[in-house]
Amino acid sequence: MTILDMIIEHKKAILPKLKESKPQWDIPLKKRPSLYDALRKSDTLQIIAEMKRASPSKGIINENADPVKQAKRYAQAGAACISVLTEEKFFKGSFEDLASIANHVDTPILNKDFIIDKAQIDYALHAGASVILLIVAALDDETLSELYEYAISLGLEVLVEVHSEEELKRALCLHPKLIGVNNRDLKTFQVDLAQTEKLSETINRIDDIAFISESGIFETVDAERVAKAGARGILVGESLMRSGNVEETLKSFQIKLPPLRM
């Protein structure tokens, strides 16, 4: 059983409880800017900065970080979007974190979780997210497209995450606007930025898509490498959560990009 299987099993087990208790927040989908627009229009690499206390591959990263302080630091340093992990058991996140961040920052907000059911999308919406993540590796085609359409119908943006060519092919059937290549294989934890390069050939052939490279980005050279492959944005967690100077670390990734062909 892979770690991804374990997380999904756990999600299924707690789903009935989630469905019983309705979301207790009602942070309206305020007029947050579109992540897609930020990625398409900007001439610098856009940073999606993540609030991440722990992970199954790294254990504790920064358990006691104050989510609002961290998110405000990200926003002030120029992050295009704040990503908030809400998975509790393996990542020590919560919808509380998401709601409190949503109450204090105006950037787009990505709910980072393992979504397998519409009820989780309702939670994301009520807790203040404007973008949700759908992980292709965790879903069959039918559920993937059902959840995708549902989120879009609610006015949310959807980041569709892939790791392999095969997953990319499945993702592209949705005609997604936001595609993320996770450099980390969620089944083995192996991280390799070459994954972004590999999948970029296909992604770069599609007009109108905003391409994000996710995970394993620590240095300016890493950002330069994925930008060269065509990424307009990067999703960064660990290096920002461990940084003694968030502003400096974040700014070290804001490199110049070639203009997009329109």
Ligand SMILES: O=P(O)(O)OC[C@@H](O)[C@@H](O)c1c[nH]c2ccccc12
């Ligand atoms: O901490 P990193 O290596 O910078 O990675 C951030 C982000 O990409 C990672 O947290 C992530 C990407 N996709 C996910 C899916 C579920 C949980 C977590 C993730």
